[in-house]
Each structure stands twice: as structure tokens, then as C-alpha cells.
Amino acid sequence: MAEGQVIGEVPSASDSKSDKTSKVAAESLDSGDYDSNCLFCRIARQQETSTELLPCENEDLVCFKDIKPAAPHHYLVVPKKHIRNCNDLKREQIELVENMVTVGKTILKNNNFTDFSNMRMGFHVPPFCSISHLHLHVLAPVSQFGFLSKLVYRINSYWFITVSVIISRICKHI
Ligand SMILES: [Zn+2]
Ligand SMILES: [Zn+2]
Numbered sequence: 001m002a003e004g005q006v007i008g009e010v011p012s013a014s015d016s017k018s019d020k021t022s023k024v025a026a027e028s029l030d031s032g033d034y035d036s037n038c039l040f041c042r043i044a045r046q047q048e049t050s051t052e053l054l055p056c057e058n059e060d061l062v063c064f065k066d067i068k069p070a071a072p073h074h075y076l077v078v079p080k081k082h083i084r085n086c087n088d089l090k091r092e093q094i095e096l097v098e099n100m101v102t103v104g105k106t107i108l109k110n111n112n113f114t115d116f117s118n119m120r121m122g123f124h125v126p127p128f129c130s131i132s133h134l135h136l137h138v139l140a141p142v143s144q145f146g147f148l149s150k151l152v153y154r155i156n157s158y159w160f161i162t163v164s165v166i167i168s169r170i171c172k173h174i
Helices: 020-028 039-044 091-110 147-152 163-173
Strands: 061-065 073-079 120-124 136-140
Touching (some): 073 091
16 A cells, blocks of 8 residues: 555645746745644744754754643654654654654653653554654653553554554565
8 A cells, every 4th residue: 555655745736826936935845844734844943932842962853842741751752854644654764763762762861761661652643643743752651651641652552553563564564
């Protein structure tokens, strides 16, 4: 299935009204990498001043606190490029996913949390993604999860999967 899919939101060529000016504007924003209607694209470009970006030593990623924390530490690691969800990941993006994990651990360390056996990281699986822009949930400590957090972030359920599972799926698909 995956090989036939069209990647990203390519502007429709059949739309006769899309003149040259709008095409140039779209290209200057790196068409396909950025969606002006996407909250996380805007946050990644610091266009949402209410969201504070946390120090993140990777130029392809940003990190910020989840607006509805499900644990004392709850961060999101987000690629600047608009990738819709974990099902859209390709083999060449495995390194990006691994970097997301590294950044997630760094953010925890920066916030004085180092008990990595007591953390949870993973992706929501469509249609269970609240935002259609790939984001890694980084949560800790798992021992303080309430009932709802245990459910919403239950590893390898139909709706939430770990990084290692998504990487093995990417490898199988291609
Ligand atoms: Zn986006
Ligand atoms: Zn999510």
C-alpha cells in the first residue's frame, strides 16, 4: 500500500486559479515541509508566541511541553518538517526518529529526570492523533501515571506505539 501513496500536500495543478505568485510563495516556504494551517508547523517556526520552545540541540527538531500534561514531565519532540503521522515515516527517516528519542532523553535530563526505566516514549497511531503532525510523547515518571494516562499512553496498544516498534514496522514496509 505505502509505495503508491502521494507524499505531502502537493498543490493541485488542475486548479487554474493558482497563479504564479501563489506558486512562488508556496515554494519559498519549502512546499510540502510546511503547512500554515498546522499548529505544530507554526510552533516549530516560533509563530505561536504562547508556546515556549525548550532548548533542543538538533536543528531538525523542536521540543515543548504538552499543553495537557499526563505526567509531571510531559514533553513533545516534533520535527520541523511537516510529517503527518508515524505511518508516513520512511526508512530514510529512521535517523530522525532516533534523534527524537535522544532529544527526549536530553530534555528529561535538563529537567533533572534521569531514571529512564521510569519514562515512556511513543507515538499515537492514526486516527488517534490529536494533531496531524508527527510528535513523540515523552512522559515521566510512569509510576505516577493516573488511570487515564495509563490508558491513553498504553504501550503497543492499537493507539500508542513505541519507537522500536515503529522502526521495525518501517523496515518491514520497504
Ligand atoms: Zn505540521
Ligand atoms: Zn499525541
